[in-house]
Amino acid sequence: MKFLPGNRMLYSVMSGLMILLTVWGCGSSETKSDKKPAAGSTQATEQPKSTPTSTKQTVLFFGNSLAAGYGVEPGQAFPALIGAKIDSAGLNYTVVNAGLSGETTAGGKSRIGWVLRQPVAVFVLELGGNDGLRGLPLSATRQNLQAIMDTVRRKSPQATIVLAGMQIPPNLGTEYTREFRELFKQLADKNKAILIPFLLENVGGIPKLNQADGIHPNPAGHKIVAENVWAVIKPILQ
Known part of the structure; x- marks a missing residue:
């Protein structure tokens, strides 16, 4: 090894450090997914693009098999049809379907906290039908x-609550x-919620609009249910 005198030696050491740091810097940057393309690449002159954050507010349908679309394709259930109407109208909302077949109000009460992990703008509550069909105590359904x-008021204080009224044979x-039938209006009045008087208006009890069980709407029935819901929530969204 040849030793260099004085300033020349210091200059050599500094130059070596600069080269080493440059190599480290290059190696570090190349481990990142956003490293710059090589010169001559078709992307070499492009600027990095930031991913826009969605500003859409949420319309949450929280219900039973009616909202879940039992017996029909997911896109045929009335919440999906409401989503399509929202998109067509250019409104700044997205629909989330939290329907669960067989759900009672007790089941809904137990899972509502988990469902509301994110804030919602409009909360459509469609539960109670299974309670009525099973003859459960109405005091428990009300509670x-x-x-x-x-829970909705606590977790999303600004949310508009829409309560879907139901009727049973x-x-x-x-x-x-x-x-x-009356408890839905009473609860809507008490909580200053917006009431859909009867979710299955012009559908319930009409064989050609329901599946073989006579309870769950077929695709044609869901279209009418969507119109019933849309008539109530459209003014809210606008």
Whole structure:
């Protein structure tokens, strides 16, 4: 090894450090996914593009098999049809379908906290039908629906709550049937929620608009249900 005198030696050492740092810097940058393309590449002159953050607000459908679209394709269920209407109207909302077949108000109460991990702008509550068909105590149905709305108010204070009214056949007696129908309006009034008077208006009990079970709408029935919902929530979204 040949030693260099004085300044020349210092200059050599500094030059070596600069080269080494340059090599480290290049090696570090090449491990990143956004490294610059080589000269002559078709992307060499392009500027990095930032991914835009979605500013759309959420319309959440929280319900049972009706919202879930039991027996039809996902795109045929009324929440998906509402989403298509929103897109066609150019409104700044996105639809999330949290429907679960077989869900009761008690089940909805137990999972609402998990579903509301993100804030929502409009919360459409479509539960209670299975309670009525099973003849569950209406006091429990009322308490569960109230608890769900309380959770929404706590987690998304600015959300508009839309409550879907339901009706059931008079199999369990006229008093039970009447109280069941009326509890939705009573809860909507108490909570200053917006009421869809009867979700299945012009669909329920009409064989050609329902599946073989006579309970769940077919695709044609879901289109009418979507119109029932749209008439209520369109003014909210606009």
